[in-house]
Each structure stands twice: as structure tokens, then as C-alpha cells.
Amino acid sequence: SKEESGKLSTSICSGTNLLEDSGTALRFLRGEAPTPGDLADPKTNISKFAPPVPQLCGKISAPPEVNLSSAKVVFWRVGQEDVAQFCFETASVHPDGSYCVSSLRPGKYLIGATEDDDEDESSSRYASYYPGVPERSQAKEIEVQGQGKTAHADFALLSRPLYSVQGYLRGAPENSSEPEPIKIMLLSAVQDRFHTVAPAELEPHGVFMIENVSPGRYTIFAMTQNEDNALSFLSEGVDIDVAGNIEGFKLDYVMKK
Numbered sequence: 001s002k003e004e005s006g007k008l009s010t011s012i013c014s015g016t017n018l019l020e021d022s023g024t025a026l027r028f029l030r031g032e033a034p035t036p037g038d039l040a041d042p043k044t045n046i047s048k049f050a051p052p053v054p055q056l057c058g059k060i061s062a063p064p065e066v067n068l069s070s071a072k073v074v075f076w077r078v079g080q081e082d083v084a085q086f087c088f089e090t091a092s093v094h095p096d097g098s099y100c101v102s103s104l105r106p107g108k109y110l111i112g113a114t115e116d117d118d119e120d121e122s123s124s125r126y127a128s129y130y131p132g133v134p135e136r137s138q139a140k141e142i143e144v145q146g147q148g149k150t151a152h153a154d155f156a157l158l159s160r161p162l163y164s165v166q167g168y169l170r171g172a173p174e175n176s177s178e179p180e181p182i183k184i185m186l187l188s189a190v191q192d193r194f195h196t197v198a199p200a201e202l203e204p205h206g207v208f209m210i211e212n213v214s215p216g217r218y219t220i221f222a223m224t225q226n227e228d229n230a231l232s233f234l235s236e237g238v239d240i241d242v243a244g245n246i247e248g249f250k251l252d253y254v255m256k257k
Contacts, residue, residue, distance in 0.1 A: 023038075054146055055151070056142070056150070058130075068094070068097045070116050072093065076111075076192065109141065110136065110142075124159050125160055126159055126160070127214075163245050163246070165213055165240070165246045166209045166247045167208060168206040169251045182201070186210055197210060
């Protein structure tokens with residue numbers, strides 16, 4: 001894609017594609033003649049020769065106290081689980097729970113939905129995967145077909161508990177020489193946005209508190225992040241299972257080399 005400066009850029013999502021979906025790019029790189037479907041309108045990037053766009057629509061259900069208009073539906077293409085935290089499509093949910101997306105390429109997908117209220121400080125959150133299960137390993141694939149066909153996926157949101165992890169970083173310097181603050185990170189074994197946890201800055205005396213953690217298996221570690229977003233690790237990574245609130249967890253500070 002072209003940035004405002006005019007430079008071309010790509011990312012882990014847009015620059016990586018399945019071979020079967022890369023016909024246009026391959027024909028261009030090989031110097032082959034384009035097909036009618038390759039000749040897109042530069043204003044809309046949609047070819048007048050292209051087949052009708054497929055859709056995936058459905059309805060989310062939840063208890064009356066849940067504001068469905070604040071929910072998000074997320075779609076991950078099957079086979080790209082290793083980049084599911086970064087590469088996904090989303091759809092907004094209408095107040096009646098209905099949603100519809102027409103930006104998905106034909107293929108098989110996993111679907112999830114969750115409340116998307118950043119100001120919610122509740123001890124639980126409504127979230128689930130299609131067809132209404134709490135874990136992504138239990139999710140059922142749904143296929144999006146071409147030629148303008150519409151796939152349907154209705155499912156219910158489930159109440160999921162949220163926990164906290166409290167502890168301290170032993171040996172952390174009180175007056176850190178690090179240019180950026182020391183943070184404690186929880187990295188989930190399930191790489192998708194439902195299990196992404198915001199890092200917590202280290203408090204005085206090496207204390208930390210990480211909140212709004214979904215149940216599951218994580219790796220916890222201390223780190224800093226510089227202006228180039230490069231990470232420097234300041235502890236070993238420790239695997240933990242979060243099935244309730246955790247208190248007094250200990251990490252050992254390791255000076256950056």
C-alpha cells in the first residue's frame with residue numbers, strides 16, 4: 001500500500017498471502033498478461049469483471065445487560081494461526097446482535113466475538129468462539145465460498161472470568177538506568193486478540209499488577225521497549241497457568257547485556 005509520503009509499504013498481514021490467492025501478483029511478477037479479473041478500477045480497486053463478493057453474516061446473542069453494539073466479531077483465516085494476533089478481519093455488531101462482513105476472501109475461518117468496552121472494569125467479560133464455545137481449540141470452522149454466496153454463523157456470547165496477576169521483580173533497581181520504563185508482560189499461548197494482555201509498568205519496590213487476564217496458559221517476563229519497538233528482556237520467561245487471581249508471583253531481574 002502507498003503511504004502519505006508516497007512510499008510503498010507492507011506488513012506481516014498484507015505482505016503475506018497464500019499461493020492460491022496470489023494469482024494477480026504472480027502474473028504481474030512473471031510478466032504474463034492480466035486476466036479480466038485482474039483489471040481493477042484504480043478508484044475502487046474492484047474489477048467490473050470480478051465475481052460477486054461473498055459475505056459472512058450472522059447474529060450474536062447475549063443476556064439483556066450486554067450492550068451488543070459495543071461488541072466486535074473477529075475472523076481468522078484457518079492456516080494462519082501463528083499470526084492470528086496481528087492478522088484478522090473485524091465486523092461491528094448492530095444493537096440487535098446482527099453483523100455482516102464482505103471483505104473476506106473465500107476460504108475457511110474461525111470466528112470469535114467479545115465485548116469491546118475498554119472502560120469496563122468488571123471481573124468478567126462476555127466472549128466466545130463460534131459455535132458458542134469458550135476456547136479457540138473448540139471452535140468450529142466455517143467456509144466462505146465465492147460467487148457472492150453468503151455464509152451464516154449465529155452464536156451466543158459466554159461470560160468469561162477475568163483475573164489478576166500480582167507479584168514483584170526481585171533485584172530490580174530502584175533508580176533504573178533504562179531509557180524506557182520496565183514492564184511486565186504476559187504472552188498467551190493462544191495468539192489472538194482475545195488473549196492479548198496490556199503490559200504493566202513496574203511500580204516502586206519492584207511490585208507489579210496485571211489485570212483483566214483471561215484464563216489460560218501464559219509466559220510472564222520483564223522487558224523494556226525502545227523507540228524502535230525492539231524488546232530487551234530483563235528476566236527469564238516463566239510459564240504460568242492463570243485459573244484464578246495470582247498473588248506474590250516472583251520474577252528475578254537480569255541486567256540487560
